[in-house]
Amino acid sequence: MLGSDINFFYYSGTGNTLLIVNEMIKIFSEKEIHVHSHKIEHTDPKKIDTGKTLGFAFPVAFQSAFPFIWNFINNLPQAKGTSVFMIDTMMAFSGAIVGPLKKVLISKGYTCIGAREIVMPNNWFPKKIDDEKNRKKINDGLEKARKYAEELIDDKASWNRIPFLSKGLYHICCNDLMMKRINLADGRRITVDKEKCLRCGLCSKLCPVNNIEMKEYPVWHNSCEVCMRCLSFCPVNAVFIPGKEFKKYRAVKAKELLTESSGES
Ligand SMILES: Cc1cc2nc3c(=O)[nH]c(=O)nc-3n(C[C@H](O)[C@H](O)[C@H](O)COP(=O)(O)O)c2cc1C
Structure with a gap:
């Protein structure tokens, strides 16, 4: 059950995830569901109130999530059945987040009520930026976010996963060696x-x-x-990055990422 009070924790690198979060908050507010949004990067997970429904939103990175997002998840407190939903945004595909995240949350005593992945424009060293295609992707993404929020409200969302694929990819993508290589490379x-x-x-x-x-x-x-x-x-x-050619992608203005919290809706 979603309940009437949500703490929504999100991280957005270049704004895609923030757009999705704001769209979901709009739908929740229309149904008088109170949402407090918080930035993952400014939150101590150990201090999270497990008395309310939790939402998590972040971009896919390396088929999974950034290490600091995993660090946040791994440090969440134990819960007694607190409802949790998640949403990620990605350019194409993720194989190692929905399943592994569910596993961690269940082991900590949370109830996983919904997971959704939404394709948005690529922000990872894009070679070119097609504004028209990106606009369409964003509009489609926002539509999916609205539907997902409605499914959560109506208790019709689910948290599915592909167990073998996600487990295998998680081990390949989220190990220290891989992260160090990526880190060293760029x-x-x-x-x-x-x-x-x-x-x-x-x-x-x-x-x-x-x-x-x-x-x-x-x-x-x-x-x-x-x-x-x-x-x-x-x-x-x-x-x-010396020798690396790419275009800048951003879906929002920097100040929107810096604003402490979109507060209570
Ligand atoms: C370091 C990095 C790794 C990424 N890895 C993936 C990936 O494995 N699969 C994918 O579909 N998108 C990947 N992306 C693309 C982003 O997930 C996508 O553009 C997302 O919507 C960005 O959201 P944001 O603007 O909220 O940061 C990656 C982006 C970055 C910066």
Whole structure:
């Protein structure tokens, strides 16, 4: 059961997930379901109130979710049947999140009432950006989000998974070696063009894992998870990866990702 009070925890790198979350909140509000939204990157999972229904939303990364999202999930408190729903956004396919997440939540005593994956535009080093196609994807995605919210309200949602596929892919995608290789390949090469940099500190403020220290210029430490925020939102295109060509994708303005919480609906 969804109940009438929801704590909705989300992370959105470039805005796709935020658009979906806001759309779902609209539908919930129309039915007088109160939603408090919180940013995953600013939440201590250990302090979450398990007395209310929980919602989780985040983008797919490497067939699964970013390590800091897993860290959040793994640190959730034990519950006594608290209802949970999830939603992720992705460019095409995920194999290692819906099933593995359900497994962790069940082991912690949660009741999994619904999971949905929604295709949205690609934000991972896109080679080109087709505004018209992206607009269509977003509109289709928002439609799916509305339907999913209604299914949750009507108690008709479900949390399905493909057990073998998700288990196998989870082990391939979410191991430390894989993460380190990805991290080394891209995250550790992110740098700033000092000629262009305005020293505004936006990249540092946006980083969900506090990996960017604002000194005279931004300095990247070693815990980048390649969420794309600093690369996508630099107002003067000063943040880059040497030798890597891609277009910037963003679905919202940076300030919408920085606003502390969309609050209570
Ligand atoms: C590092 C990284 C890895 C990604 N891996 C996948 C993936 O495995 N499968 C997929 O369909 N999309 C993948 N994507 C695309 C995003 O999941 C998708 O564009 C998502 O909607 C972005 O949401 P956001 O704007 O809320 O961050 C990846 C994106 C990033 C940045």
